[in-house]
Amino acid sequence: MSLFQVPPPTRFDLRFSIVGIPVRVHPLFWLIAILFGSSANSILGVLTWVIAIFISILIHELGHALAMRRYGQGSQIILHFAGGLTVPESVSWGGGYAQVAITPNQQIFISLAGPFSGFLFAILILAASAAAGGTVVPNFLLGFIPFPMVFLPIGGAVVNSFVLSLLWVNIFWGFINLMPVHPLDGGTVTRYVLIQTDPWNGLRTSLWVSVITGAAIAIAGLVFLRSTYMAFLFGLLAFQSYQALQGSGGRY
Numbered sequence: 001m002s003l004f005q006v007p008p009p010t011r012f013d014l015r016f017s018i019v020g021i022p023v024r025v026h027p028l029f030w031l032i033a034i035l036f037g038s039s040a041n042s043i044l045g046v047l048t049w050v051i052a053i054f055i056s057i058l059i060h061e062l063g064h065a066l067a068m069r070r071y072g073q074g075s076q077i078i079l080h081f082a083g084g085l086t087v088p089e090s091v092s093w094g095g096g097y098a099q100v101a102i103t104p105n106q107q108i109f110i111s112l113a114g115p116f117s118g119f120l121f122a123i124l125i126l127a128a129s130a131a132a133g134g135t136v137v138p139n140f141l142l143g144f145i146p147f148p149m150v151f152l153p154i155g156g157a158v159v160n161s162f163v164l165s166l167l168w169v170n171i172f173w174g175f176i177n178l179m180p181v182h183p184l185d186g187g188t189v190t191r192y193v194l195i196q197t198d199p200w201n202g203l204r205t206s207l208w209v210s211v212i213t214g215a216a217i218a219i220a221g222l223v224f225l226r227s228t229y230m231a232f233l234f235g236l237l238a239f240q241s242y243q244a245l246q247g248s249g250g251r252y
């Protein structure tokens with residue numbers, strides 16, 4: 001079982017469409033978003049987190065979806081318990097169904113479009129904050145992940161924490177997503193880069209990169225960020241990549 005499988009539709013799904021792309025939100029998405037925000041000390045604080053996570057994951061997935069559209073590939077966005085997914089939709093083709101052929105370089109662009117639409121959104125938030133008379137203070141997490149602090153003179157604590165939550169999710173999670181660990185976006189980029197440079201062993205090498213980087217991030221997350229969540233997530237992803245290597249019988 002994969003952590004990123006598509007959950008079946010339920011009657012509690014929220015369905016809408018944005019710029020012509022259908023979106024489905026599984027009920028467990030809200031539950032996990034509330035758990036993430038549960039450290040906030042008020043209902044308003046939790047609600048702020050949930051909305052920030054919802055907007056940020058939607059923008060990330062829209063980046064993937066619009067990049068797919070650029071290559072003629074239709075898609076559907078699903079928000080579920082482990083984040084978001086953009087699933088390519090099959091098109092009817094000569095009596096059957098087929099997907100548009102996507103080249104490795106197009107696939108790399110599609111993967112990068114997710115995190116980078118988040119970075120772009122963060123830049124827009126910073127620009128809007130500065131325009132509203134806010135103070136933007138450059139700041140780095142762990143010494144290398146940009147995490148600017150913003151202080152707005154308007155809106156009070158709620159608006160300020162909303163803006164910081166949006167920046168946090170879009171920048172920090174964007175960086176996390178770019179790590180070369182399968183099936184994160186960075187893992188997909190690594191896979192298609194290595195397959196092109198080494199068609200014979202590229203896939204296998206990308207899985208080994210995934211195992212080693214995943215394990216290293218799990219340990220670093222626990223030691224430096226004291227995050228059992230990061231340790232669990234990356235430990236699991238590293239283990240899944242290791243299993244994929246074993247299950248291939250050496251064919252990768």
Ligand SMILES: [Zn+2]
Pocket residue numbers: 060064111114115177185
């Ligand atoms: Zn993504």
